[in-house]
Amino acid sequence: MPRDLTEKINGKLRLKAIQIMLSAKLYEDRIVLLDSEEIEYAKTKYLQEILNPYMSDKLTFLTGFDTNKNFELAAQNLGNVRVKNPQEFNVTDMLKSDLVFITKQGLQQYEEILSCRNENLFRNRKVPAITPLSYKQHIGEYTPKSR
Numbered sequence: 001m002p003r004d005l006t007e008k009i010n011g012k013l014r015l016k017a018i019q020i021m022l023s024a025k026l027y028e029d030r031i032v033l034l035d036s037e038e039i040e041y042a043k044t045k046y047l048q049e050i051l052n053p054y055m056s057d058k059l060t061f062l063t064g065f066d067t068n069k070n071f072e073l074a075a076q077n078l079g080n081v082r083v084k085n086p087q088e089f090n091v092t093d094m095l096k097s098d099l100v101f102i103t104k105q106g107l108q109q110y111e112e113i114l115s116c117r118n119e120n121l122f123r124n125r126k127v128p129a130i131t132p133l134s135y136k137q138h139i140g141e142y143t144p145k146s147r
Contacts, residue, residue: 011121014091018114021094032101037063037071047074047081055080057098062089064105086110 009017025031039047051059061075061083075081084093086109094100102110 011117015114015117015121017091018094021091025094025100030099032099033107034101034103036068036105037061037101037103038068039070039074042070042073044074044077047071048078051078051081054099058082058096060084060089060093060097060100062086062100062102062106062110064103064109086113 059081061081063083063085065085067083067085072083075083082093086106089110
C-alpha cells in the first residue's frame, strides 16, 4: 500500500493561496471572462474549432453549478480542457492550467463561496452560526465519504 505524503493545509492559508493565484493569473492576463459557456451542438469538433487558437495550452473552464450539457459533453473528449464548477475549483487547477476561462455565472457563484468560506473561517467558534452558508442552496449538505 503506497504511503500518503500529503500534508493538511490550514483553511485560512488555503483561502489566501486562492486569492494570490487569482490575482497572479489576472496580472499575467491568463484569465478570460465569458458571458456563458453555451454552445449549439454537443460536438467535440465544434468546440475544438472554437478553441483552436488556445489548443496548445491547458485550459480550465469555471462554470456555474448548472453547466450547459452540450458544452460539458463536447469538452469531456478534449484532453487539455477541464470543466469545473465553483465548488471543485481550487489552487491546483489554477497551477496546472495555462488559461482560465470564467463564465459570468461561475464568477458570481465562486465569489459567493469564497466570501462564505472567509466569513466561516473568521467567525467566533464559541457562538454557533445562526444562518447556514448561502452556497449550500447549490450543493446541498456536505456528507463525508466513508473510508
